[in-house]
Amino acid sequence: MEPDLLNVQAVEQFHLLFLTQLGARLDKKLYALKGGCNLRFFWKSIRYSQDIDLDVHTIAKQTLQKNIRQILDAPGFKRILQTAKLELTSISEPKQTSTTQRWKIHLRSQASAADLPARIEFSRRNFDPGIEFGPADSEIVAAYNLRPVIASHYGLETAFNQKIDALINRKETQARDVFDLEFLSQRGAKGSAVKMDKDSLIKASEITFSVSYDQFLSQVVSYLLPEYHEYYRSRKAWDRIQENVIRTLEAL
Numbered sequence: 001m002e003p004d005l006l007n008v009q010a011v012e013q014f015h016l017l018f019l020t021q022l023g024a025r026l027d028k029k030l031y032a033l034k035g036g037c038n039l040r041f042f043w044k045s046i047r048y049s050q051d052i053d054l055d056v057h058t059i060a061k062q063t064l065q066k067n068i069r070q071i072l073d074a075p076g077f078k079r080i081l082q083t084a085k086l087e088l089t090s091i092s093e094p095k096q097t098s099t100t101q102r103w104k105i106h107l108r109s110q111a112s113a114a115d116l117p118a119r120i121e122f123s124r125r126n127f128d129p130g131i132e133f134g135p136a137d138s139e140i141v142a143a144y145n146l147r148p149v150i151a152s153h154y155g156l157e158t159a160f161n162q163k164i165d166a167l168i169n170r171k172e173t174q175a176r177d178v179f180d181l182e183f184l185s186q187r188g189a190k191g192s193a194v195k196m197d198k199d200s201l202i203k204a205s206e207i208t209f210s211v212s213y214d215q216f217l218s219q220v221v222s223y224l225l226p227e228y229h230e231y232y233r234s235r236k237a238w239d240r241i242q243e244n245v246i247r248t249l250e251a252l
Contacts, residue, residue, distance in 0.1 A: 008223060016144060018052065023150060034054060052119070055124075085109060088107060160189035196252075208242055
């Protein structure tokens with residue numbers, strides 16, 4: 001079943017509001033946005049993301065846990081969500097380790113009776129090179145009538161390298177990684193941050209080729225801006241994406 005556009009946008013609005021609250025509470029130099037939200041908010045990807053992923057350092061596990069709890073439980077944040085016609089219906093902390101801290105969120109929007117799942121995840125690791133600092137795309141932010149959202153995030157080349165790494169190392173292959181690699185290449189990524197050996201790049205190509213058209217439809221097309229659905233529903237579009245990504249990987 002395809003997600004409703006209003007539901008996907010409600011989750012995106014929550015992500016942006018959360019980023020604003022996080023920036024008000026923590027030093028923005030201590031975390032960096034990565035993954036799908038980075039590509040969407042700072043590189044204007046046409047793909048929505050259900051999850052928000054960040055790298056974090058220096059902050060102790062208990063300190064981060066306390067701060068995120070305070071953000072999500074704060075009456076002020078709940079009022080902000082209420083103004084946006086959103087409500088937090090449940091919050092859980094399924095993973096709180098020294099390397100990964102994860103919150104699972106369920107939202108409800110006044111525009112829909114559906115349960116809207118989202119995830120917030122922090123990875124405690126050394127930052128990759130190529131962190132940038134600046135405002136999220138003004139058009140995306142303006143669509144929700146928000147003030148500028150400013151954050152540290154990964155640049156184009158680093159995001160490209162991270163996507164290859166994700167493609168290779170996920171337990172379950174995700175079609176979105178292939179789609180994102182082509183998007184980043186189209187945006188101008190050349191692979192200058194990629195330091196992988198030939199075997200790893202061959203593996204990435206093999207995984208890219210293995211992703212099925214049905215996986216692409218369910219994992220990617222359903223989360224694209226509506227005006228792109230018709231074009232990307234075609235098998236030819238998926239074949240072209242795979243060919244372009246494999247060609248890019250082979251050139252590295």
